[in-house]
Amino acid sequence: MRLQALRRLILTLPVLLMVFPAAAGVNDIDRLRTDASRITSLSADFVQKKSMKILSAPLVSTGKFFYAAPDSIRWEYVKPIRSIVISDKGNSKRYIASGGKMIEDKTGGAQAMKIVLDEVAGWMKGNFTANPTFTASVREGPETQIILTPAGKNMAGLIEKIEITVSRRDAVVKTVRIVESASAETRIDFLHAVVNQPLPPGTFQDIP
Amino acid sequence: MNVRLLPILCLLLASCSSLPEIRTLPDAAGKTTCPSPFVVQKTRFLHAMEAAAAGETRTVMIGVTVADPASRTLACALMSPEGMVLFEASRNSSGMEISRALPPFDSSDFARGLLDDIGLIFFEPPEPVERLGVLDTGLTVCRRRLRDGGWLDVGKDRDGRVRIRRYSEGGRLKRSVTLAGGADPYAAIDLQASEWIGYSLSMTLIESEILPDEARSGK
Numbered sequence: 264m265r266l267q268a269l270r271r272l273i274l275t276l277p278v279l280l281m282v283f284p285a286a287a288g289v290n291d292i293d294r295l296r297t298d299a300s301r302i303t304s305l306s307a308d309f310v311q312k313k314s315m316k317i318l319s320a321p322l323v324s325t326g327k328f329f330y331a332a333p334d335s336i337r338w339e340y341v342k343p344i345r346s347i348v349i350s351d352k353g354n355s356k357r358y359i360a361s362g363g364k365m366i367e368d369k370t371g372g373a374q375a376m377k378i379v380l381d382e383v384a385g386w387m388k389g390n391f392t393a394n395p396t397f398t399a400s401v402r403e404g405p406e407t408q409i410i411l412t413p414a415g416k417n418m419a420g421l422i423e424k425i426e427i428t429v430s431r432r433d434a435v436v437k438t439v440r441i442v443e444s445a446s447a448e449t450r451i452d453f454l455h456a457v458v459n460q461p462l463p464p465g466t467f468q469d470i471p
Numbered sequence: 472m473n474v475r476l477l478p479i480l481c482l483l484l485a486s487c488s489s490l491p492e493i494r495t496l497p498d499a500a501g502k503t504t505c506p507s508p509f510v511v512q513k514t515r516f517l518h519a520m521e522a523a524a525a526g527e528t529r530t531v532m533i534g535v536t537v538a539d540p541a542s543r544t545l546a547c548a549l550m551s552p553e554g555m556v557l558f559e560a561s562r563n564s565s566g567m568e569i570s571r572a573l574p575p576f577d578s579s580d581f582a583r584g585l586l587d588d589i590g591l592i593f594f595e596p597p598e599p600v601e602r603l604g605v606l607d608t609g610l611t612v613c614r615r616r617l618r619d620g621g622w623l624d625v626g627k628d629r630d631g632r633v634r635i636r637r638y639s640e641g642g643r644l645k646r647s648v649t650l651a652g653g654a655d656p657y658a659a660i661d662l663q664a665s666e667w668i669g670y671s672l673s674m675t676l677i678e679s680e681i682l683p684d685e686a687r688s689g690k
Contacts, residue, residue: 317537317546317547343519370529443556449554
């Protein structure tokens with residue numbers, strides 16, 4: 264249950280992150296919900312930095328993220344290991360790099376991903392409070408910060424809090440911090456976000 | 472299964488599990504040296520790890536290992552490609568500590584087995600070499616008798632790749648590790664585990680880093 268909640272969280276973060284630009288400058292979850300429902304498509308690059316006690320310098324991962332309403336998602340890591348999660352028309356698949364090509368992950372992770380991505384699709388349609396795992400609050404300051412805190416014991420020992428920082432000046436999300444403990448956190452920076460523009464053909468098709 | 476076949480099956484299995492013979496070379500004592508690819512300084516490794524069972528790739532992970540040969544301490548973490556930490560543990564002279572273990576990595580047997588495998592790959596065995604010679608395959612090999620039981624062969628192929636093989640007391644091959652030839656043996660690591668359910672790990676180096684020796688620097 265805790266693992267499922269963690270997977271759900273990690274996979275929903277980019278989506279959560281990307282829907283906030285349209286809502287920057289507001290301090291109300293209902294308004295965020297309304298604005299999120301206006302997004303029909305989005306794409307962005309991302310840089311993820313993982314900090315842990317065992318690492319002297321953060322582990323840097325990079326990739327691309329795509330969404331198309333109502334429920335199509337492609338979350339692609341390019342470095343250091345290529346992996347792709349695609350959810351489209353109710354089917355979810357996860358691909359991993361092996362022997363120089365992409366192969367489908369058949370460990371059962373894809374099934375867990377389906378649960379996750381179904382929820383992501385709900386969020387994309389504005390259902391932010393449908394997930395009881397976290398409580399969301401908005402803090403206004405020089406920049407708008409959305410803070411997610413675990414609502415129950417499911418995330419105990421896994422996630423302390425999540426901070427999403429949105430620039431008030433240009434309404435762009437700058438960073439997401441997932442604080443796992445005093446010595447472990449994940450920071451994701453989204454770059455080159457494009458909202459409501461056509462996506463490349465085949466974005467959500469299976470990898471041959 | 473026909474029970475009359477069981478003794479035959481047992482004989483067949485027994486015949487497959489004898490320790491390979493070593494032919495002693497005339498000049499072994501003087502000229503031949505034992506290969507030692509093992510870490511000599513505290514080092515952190517970051518590998519892409521591909522786990523397979525029954526010859527089929529099951530999953531790919533990122534593995535972080537810190538190996539300190541002076542104190543023989545190990546720390547390791549397994550992450551999904553998305554950065555989710557699935558497993559984190561360490562082992563020193565006081566014992567093993569598991570700081571995180573999510574399913575299916577949440578059994579102490581898994582933690583112990585993984586740390587044993589990592590120790591096999593990165594640490595030079597403390598036991599002295601008992602025999603030095605050549606296998607029928609042409610592999611130059613040094614054999615140690617392990618304190619915990621069983622045997623360990625470390626050898627080098629003609630192509631420069633180092634092979635580490637651990638056998639049970641009765642000579643059954645339990646682990647086979649092949650390291651890359653060339654300057655960095657840890658650039659590519661292949662581990663084959665021969666258990667009731669066999670598995671393999673293929674590790675490709677992403678980066679490595681020599682770490683300061685805390686004991687020497689007084690930290």
